[in-house]
Amino acid sequence: MRPIICLGDSITGGQDLRLYLKWPGVLAAMLAARCGEAAPAVINCGIPGDDSGGMLVRLADQVLAARPSLVVLLGGGNDTARGIPRERTAANLAAIAAQVVAAGAGLLGLQYHLVVHPEAEDQAWRHLPANNDLLAAAVRAHGGRIVDTAGAMARAASAQPPAELVAPDAVHLNPGGELVYARAVFDALEAGGWLPELAIRGPATRTTESAG
Structure with missing residues (x-):
């Protein structure tokens, strides 16, 4: 089965995996639990x-x-x-989206979050979500879907301390934040019709059918 590839920066990759999984790794575990041997590999780029x-x-x-x-x-x-001009960022993101779709792959775009620690407001990387609109526009213009990971993180922050979700810089994910991202992407795959197709071929579904 063709893999799912997660393309990004330190929000996607870079964590010492001896400490905890990044969200693509958590997503891979969720897909394996749902789809069994039919689950696609998830590659962290x-x-x-x-x-x-x-x-x-x-x-x-x-x-x-x-x-x-x-x-x-x-x-x-x-x-x-x-200091990269927004026009250049928009062009880069549009080129990425166009090439992905031209290669025959589906496309999901995420949205940068900002979860500020009340005691560390001066450390927050407030610049990170500034180009969310450009990413959303590029993905949608090429037929892709946007996953509102920013909204998912905001909802999670209303129910638990920010420190469980992010570092003091308000953006780099702690274990709770990795789970929020993985869940949001998993739900988007399910809503987009990806998971039912995979689950039909999975051993867990075959067992259920034989038991019925």
Whole structure:
């Protein structure tokens, strides 16, 4: 089965996996639990500090060469801090989306969150969500779907301390935040009709059918 590839920056990749799984790893576990042997591999192509231009440069070799069935994109967050003009960011994200779709893959775009610690407001990376609108526009213009991970994080923050979700910088994910992201993407796959197709071929479903 063709893999799911998650393309992004440090919100997607870069964590020391001896501490806890990044959200693509959690998503892989959720898919395995739901779909059994039919679950697709989930490949993490997140590189800390990467911007939209860097993602575009490595798209062909690191992502499209693996013939993904779906690309989950979160990019453009680091562009603002580097002074990259919004017009260039928009063009980079649009090029990524166009190439993904032209390669025959589905496309999901995520949205950067901001969950501020009340005691560490001065440490918050408030620039990260600034290009969410550009990412959403690029994905939708090429027939993809947006997953409101920013909203999911905001809802989670209303029910638990911010420190369970993010670091003091308000953006880098702690274990609770990784779970929120994985759940949001999983739910989007289910809503988009991906999971029922996979589950039909999974051993858990066959067992249920034989028992019935």
